[in-house]
Structures are given as C-alpha cells and as structure tokens.
Amino acid sequence: MTGLNETHDPALRSWVASANEPAGDFPIQNLPFGIFRRRGAGEPWRGGVAIGNQVLDLAAVARIAPFEGMAGRALQSASADRLNGLMALGPAAWSQLRLALSRALRQGAKEQPLLENCLVPQAQAEHEVPALVGDYTDFYTSIHHATNIGRQFRPDNPLLPNYKWVPIGYHGRSSSLGISGEAFARPQGQTMAPGAARPAVGPSRRLDIELELGIWIGAGNARGEPIPIDRAEEHVFGISLLNDWSARDIQAWEYQPLGPFLSKSFATTLSPWIVTLEALEPFRAPLERPDGDPSPLQYLDSPQVRSRGAFDIALQVELQTARMGQAGIPAASISTTNYRHAYWTAAQLVAHHTVNGCNLRPGDLFGSGTLSGPTLAQAAALIELTEAGKHPVQLPGGETRTWLEDGDTVTLRGRCERAGAARIGFGPCTGTVLPARG
Ligand SMILES: O=C(O)/C=C/C(=O)CC(=O)CC(=O)O
Ligand SMILES: [Ca+2]
Ligand SMILES: [Mg+2]
DSSP states (O other): OOOOOGGGOTTOOBSSGGGGOTTOSOOTTTOOEEEEEETTTTOOOEEEEEETTEEEEHHHHHHHSOOOHHHHHHHHHHTSSSSHHHHHHOHHHHHHHHHHHHHHHBTTOTTHHHHGGGEEEGGGEEEEOSSOOSOEEEEOOOHHHHHHHHHHHOTTOSSOTTTTTSOOEEEOOSTTEEETTEEEEOOEEEEOOTTOSSOEEEEOSOEEOOEEEEEEEOSOOOTTOOOOGGGGGGGEEEEEEEEOOEEHHHHHHHOTTTOOSTTTSSOEEEOSOBEEHHHHGGGEEOOOOOTTSOOOOGGGOOHHHHHHOEEOOEEEEEEEOHHHHHTTOOOEEEEEEEGGGOSSOHHHHHHHHHTTSOOOOTTOEEEOOOOOOSSGGGOOSHHHHTTTTTSOEEOTTSOEESSOOTTOEEEEEEEEOOTTSOOEEOOOEEEEEEOOOO
8 A cells, every 4th residue: 555646746847946956955845934024024924835945834735725625624724833633633634735735836836926025035035833733752763873872870770671662651741842943051950970979050061952753643632542553644644853851960859750851842843844644654663573573563563654654754964053053163973874764663652642532632643753864874862972971972073072062053954865755945944052050
C-alpha cells in the first residue's frame, strides 16, 4: 500500500521560481504549514505555507481566491491565528487542501495572477508556535540515546528493563515552547556538586541541547477511547524540528524518582514549519528493531508499523559561538543523525499515549526524544557527544565546547532525500543562549 499521489510527482514545478531550485527546503512537493505575519507591520498572525523563499498567505488566499468544498473549509480554518482548527479537521481535509494548493501553485495554474498577490518573502516574515499547545509530552524513542545517557546517569544500569516494551515519556511543559530565532536566559536551579554536603542554587553549568522532532497531533480522541495502532497516523498532522534544551546538572539532582522537571521546562524551541505526514510519504522506512528483541505488545504492533512506520529524515546539529560569529566563521556541524533509527514510531507513541483512555487534543505536541543514532558521531546531545566532558567538541576558530556557553547559537536542520522523489526540508530551528538573569 502506498499513499503517493499527484502532489508527490518529482516532475512538478511551481510558478514561484525559487521553489524549483534543487537544494531548497520548500519545493512544491513539500507545502508545510506555519503561522506568520510580516515583521513589524502590526499585522495579525495567520496561517501560511512555505513555497521556495516565499510564504503563501492563506488568509489572503481565502479572501481573494477561495477554494471549493472541503479544501475551502480547510483553507478558512488555516486563516486563523493558530492551526488548531485546521488540525481538528482530520486527514481528508488536510489532504484536500494540500492538493488544491499544489494545483494552484503549479506552473501554468490559472490561479497564478491572483495568488502572486498573496506571497510574502520569508525574509520579511516572523513566526509563532503554530498551534496553541494544550499538552506537550516528551518521549524517549532512541534506544541509542537511552543507552548513552543512561550510562552517564546510571552507570550500572544504563538501559532500564522496561525500555523495549514501553514507549517511555514524561509530561513536558507547553508554556515555554518557543519558535526558531528565539534567545533565552541560561536557567538557574538547584544542583548538587559531587562530594558536596548540601545543594546550591545558581546558573546551570551543564547546559545541553537535545535534537528531536516535534510530532503534532491533529484530530483528537474522546476521553476513554484509545486510538488503535492502525488508525494512529490519522491523528498526526505533521512534524517539525524541536530542541529540548536541558540543564544536565539540575536534571541529575532532581530527576529521581519522578523524572525531568525544571531541567527541561525553561525553554523548548520549535522550527516554524510543520511538514505534513502526506509530504513525508515518499520517505517511509521499515522499523529498525534488532533480531531477538521482543515483539511489541499487540496494541503497539501491526504489519504497517513494522514495514513502513519509520521515516528517513536526515538531521543535523550546528553550533556557532559568539566569537565565531564575530570572526565571520559560519556555524559548524557537530552531529548528523536520522529519525529512522528510532525504536518506536510516531504511530506507536499515539497508540501508547491513549491506551489508558487519555484524550489527545488538536495541537498537542509530542517530542520524539533525542534522536541519537548508533554511532558517537550521531549523538544528538552534548552529554553523549562529549561523553559528559571527556572529549570536548572542537570548533573551527580553535574553541572547544563540553556544555553550551553564553552567546552560543544552536541550529537544527532536517531534510529528506531519496531517488525518485523531490528533496524536501524542514527549515532551520535556531536558538541562542543568553547569560543567566542576576
Ligand atoms: O535517561 C534519563 O534519565 C534521562 C534522559 C533524558 O534526558 C530524558 C529526555 O528528555 C528524553 C529524550 O529526549 O529522549
Ligand atoms: Ca528530551
Ligand atoms: Mg524542553
């Protein structure tokens, strides 16, 4: 079974010329959704779609060239100041809107003269978190991350015995979700130095990143009604990049027995564009699960999940220090990994989250968990890359890093490439660390 349709045809070209450049993130086969406005113009927030180096203003399209039927209703919903309404409509409406947008943005489309007036250059746009996030749950789906970080926190017992049975997660904090381009103050908190008699409070000295994907829930479920694994993907609107900034010294002291709390709730940065599951369809991959590992329990298992439940998304972390920036040295890549190494798929996370009857709501957000791959070069957090300080990262210009310093800027990137498909990308997810507030 394949969900490929005319919107995936790699031969499609757009009348927006920049969408046809081969190395771009936003060709006509992508069409990710976000919330934007022109910077500094006092405009309302509204939905937009990235196309080449432009944003197609969906509120403007709804006013001057509305679509018909279900696509038209979806377009109306996407004109609001957040995408929760569009997300609530479900996959048939998302798909109809994507098809209508794909047809209207193609070379030769009769809509071109009207839609040319609905473009805003991305360079002039600012973004907001694309939905009001009621609940944010952070998972732990990379067995490589769980093993590596477990070795730091629990040397005798790195991978806990539940890992291969339960998709582990904790309830995160939605109020401090922010959008790419943000800067935030280094968190303060309580830490216990090795050998100290009592803890101290002060700025974190072990500030880290976590390269994750954000999985956006579309239509929700009624309380008490679990989502079966075979319907789970119908509840996923799409995926963006997510940096779960983590204060490891605060975490090490606070996390037992209830899990991370203030070590991760001060900031979590998202990329502005949500790449839909439909756009990701050409990049499906089989679930990676070593021979001999237990089969998932029935509510987490299906032939579809095993054969094509994973996604081949190449991911990268870049770091630029303030000094590199001043010297004109571009950001350096410090890690490359791929979402296909995840132990649990997005569908399994949805089925697991709802198995107890918990209701998900449109705009809820899941963090995939830190997406480390099998090798050290694929580690997706500094605590793993540097083995907690044993091997600092070497940067061009001569600096090294074990943990983040004030003025450091971290950028996450994601892209999908496969023979026979158009390359698509996620756009950057950037954040900068400011000094702690006094
Ligand atoms: O192994 C631990 O005790 C903690 C690991 C994490 O830092 C939790 C987390 O945020 C989940 C993840 O990103 O995979
Ligand atoms: Ca995390
Ligand atoms: Mg966080």
